[in-house]
Amino acid sequence: MTDINAVASEVSKLKLRLDQAQLTYRDASLKSRREIVILKRLISRLSVACKGLDNELDEKLCELRTELEQQKDVSKLIPRLAVIERLVTRQASFTENENHLLEQQIFHSGETLKRLPGLPAQLKRELRNLLGQPSDTLVQTHKHTVRLLELYERALKLMSVSNNAMVMKDALDHDLQLQLTNELQRLITELDFDGDDGERLMNIRNRLLLGVSPKTLIELSLEVLRLVLDGTHNERRSSQHFLDGINSDLATLQKTTNQSVGQSSALYEHRNEMTSELATLAGTIKQGLGEHKNLEAWRPALTDLTKELLVLAERNKALEKREKALIEQLSYNEGKINGLFEQTQDYRRRLNDQERKMFLDNLTRVYNRAALHERLEHEYRRWLRYQHPLSVVMIDIDHFKEVNDNYGHLAGDKVLKIIARTIRQNLEETDFIARFGDDEFMLILPDVSEEERTKRLTKIRESITQLPFRFRDQNVSITVSIGATLFHGNDTPDDILERTGKALFSAKTAGNNRMLWIS
Numbered sequence: 377m378t379d380i381n382a383v384a385s386e387v388s389k390l391k392l393r394l395d396q397a398q399l400t401y402r403d404a405s406l407k408s409r410r411e412i413v414i415l416k417r418l419i420s421r422l423s424v425a426c427k428g429l430d431n432e433l434d435e436k437l438c439e440l441r442t443e444l445e446q447q448k449d450v451s452k453l454i455p456r457l458a459v460i461e462r463l464v465t466r467q468a469s470f471t472e473n474e475n476h477l478l479e480q481q482i483f484h485s486g487e488t489l490k491r492l493p494g495l496p497a498q499l500k501r502e503l504r505n506l507l508g509q510p511s512d513t514l515v516q517t518h519k520h521t522v523r524l525l526e527l528y529e530r531a532l533k534l535m536s537v538s539n540n541a542m543v544m545k546d547a548l549d550h551d552l553q554l555q556l557t558n559e560l561q562r563l564i565t566e567l568d569f570d571g572d573d574g575e576r577l578m579n580i581r582n583r584l585l586l587g588v589s590p591k592t593l594i595e596l597s598l599e600v601l602r603l604v605l606d607g608t609h610n611e612r613r614s615s616q617h618f619l620d621g622i623n624s625d626l627a628t629l630q631k632t633t634n635q636s637v638g639q640s641s642a643l644y645e646h647r648n649e650m651t652s653e654l655a656t657l658a659g660t661i662k663q664g665l666g667e668h669k670n671l672e673a674w675r676p677a678l679t680d681l682t683k684e685l686l687v688l689a690e691r692n693k694a695l696e697k698r699e700k701a702l703i704e705q706l707s708y709n710e711g712k713i714n715g716l717f718e719q720t721q722d723y724r725r726r727l728n729d730q731e732r733k734m735f736l737d738n739l740t741r742v743y744n745r746a747a748l749h750e751r752l753e754h755e756y757r758r759w760l761r762y763q764h765p766l767s768v769v770m771i772d773i774d775h776f777k778e779v780n781d782n783y784g785h786l787a788g789d790k791v792l793k794i795i796a797r798t799i800r801q802n803l804e805e806t807d808f809i810a811r812f813g814d815d816e817f818m819l820i821l822p823d824v825s826e827e828e829r830t831k832r833l834t835k836i837r838e839s840i841t842q843l844p845f846r847f848r849d850q851n852v853s854i855t856v857s858i859g860a861t862l863f864h865g866n867d868t869p870d871d872i873l874e875r876t877g878k879a880l881f882s883a884k885t886a887g888n889n890r891m892l893w894i895s
């Protein structure tokens with residue numbers, strides 16, 4: 377019994393211990409499971425945090441996560457955890473290194489950006505602040521990187537805007553310079569100066585044709601201006617001189633004419649006096665002849681009368697002399713007046729000549745652009761009235777610049793002259809030709825039928841193609857493009873010029889050496 381009791385008591389103790397052991401085991405198991413859950417969560421977070429940093433680490437963490445799902449005994453995972461710990465430590469030191477390098481790079485790039493010329497002060501200030509801030513952590517370094525990139529972007533935008541502006545400004549400046557050079561060159565051809573000044577102008581023009589720097593362009597423009605001013609002063613001086621001459625001649629003439637008029641009336645009075653004295657004498661003689669039967673007795677009185685007659689004859693002679701002098705003075709005055717008339721006629725001819733030259737192109741001797749506008753306006757008014765066909769034509773030499781470039785501008789000048797002559801030769805009296813610009817000519821063909829104008833223009837084009845130009849021992853063939861149109865509807869001269877230009881442009885873009893009508 378005792379044994380049984382002892383056994384029973386042993387059993388009961390054992391059971392108690394078993395219960396306690398079970399409880400302990402349950403606690404341990406619970407603890408272990410909680411630790412596994414925490415471990416899993418940690419590994420999962422670590423996987424996310426390290427994702428992409430290192431492929432090997434990614435792989436190992438992935439394997440560990442799978443194992444953790446299956447494995448009951450965590451202790452078996454210890455070797456894997458050791459591998460991961462090693463990989464994480466390696467990654468940490470790698471990241472630290474990289475961070476250090478990145479910081480150095482940020483500093484270096486920031487300094488480079490700071491030295492960039494033309495950066496706005498505000499951007500430079502922000503850059504200085506950024507470089508002065510410490511970056512102990514990776515996050516701070518990251519923020520610095522982003523901020524630096526922003527500043528770089530702003531600087532780039534600013535530079536590209538100012539570069540574009542500069543490129544555009546350069547292009548504009550270049551275009552403007554070309555335009556000014558061509559215009560100055562063209563204006564010189566309209567100036568008609570002789571002698572040294574004319575030669576100097578031609579030299580300037582030749583230099584402009586060869587192309588000049590902006591500085592030289594300004595210098596040449598000033599020189600042209602000076603020459604024009606000198607020319608104007610000279611012209612004014614010579615006009616003044618001419619007018620002064622005429623004025624003093626007229627003053628002298630007026631004086632002598634006044635004297636002549638005075639003399640002439642004095643002579644007239646004298647003559648009247650003499651005539652009445654003569655008449656009185658003649659009356660006295662007649663009366664004496666009737667009264668005196670004995671002439672001998674009358675002789676002394678008659679002798680006195682004769683003396684008086686002689687005195688009258690003497691006075692008459694003196695009067696004649698004065699009259700002769702007066703006639704001479706008058707004929708001298710007449711000569712002077714004729715001379716003055718001739719001088720003014722000469723002056724008028726010179727003015728007319730100058731006016732004509734103002735409308736002529738100095739180089740080609742055809743009309744210039746000013747004349748064209750005047751003529752076009754005139755023909756336009758006639759067209760409005762009579763509605764006859766009125767054609768306007770623009771002729772442009774193809775690749776003319778190449779002639780200048782390859783054979784020199786004197787060759788180019790020659791081409792312009794010969795082509796102008798060739799066009800003129802193929803025109804009728806009533807047609808009009810003007811040099812419109814560099815290598816462009818304009819024609820106005822009034823009252824010409826469609827068939828006739830096509831024939832005329834085709835002949836012009838073909839004649840030019842056949843011109844035997846020869847430069848530097850080379851045969852050079854030159855062609856022209858022609859654009860033309862007709863006045864119709866509500867057209868104005870400006871519309872016509874624009875349409876002719878378009879027609880010419882189409883002829884050129886269609887491949888040159890052709891004629892194109894836009895109706």
Ligand SMILES: Nc1nc2c(ncn2[C@@H]2O[C@H](COP(=O)(O)OP(=O)(O)OP(=O)(O)O)[C@@H](O)[C@H]2O)c(=O)[nH]1
Nearest residue numbers: 585772773774775776777778780785788789814815
């Ligand atoms: N020799 C000479 N050249 C001139 C004169 N006037 C203008 N030029 C030159 O004529 C040239 C005209 O050039 P562009 O308008 O390009 O003409 P292009 O070479 O015929 O070109 P396309 O018309 O397109 O065929 C410019 O180089 C001017 O310098 C001049 O009186 N004499």
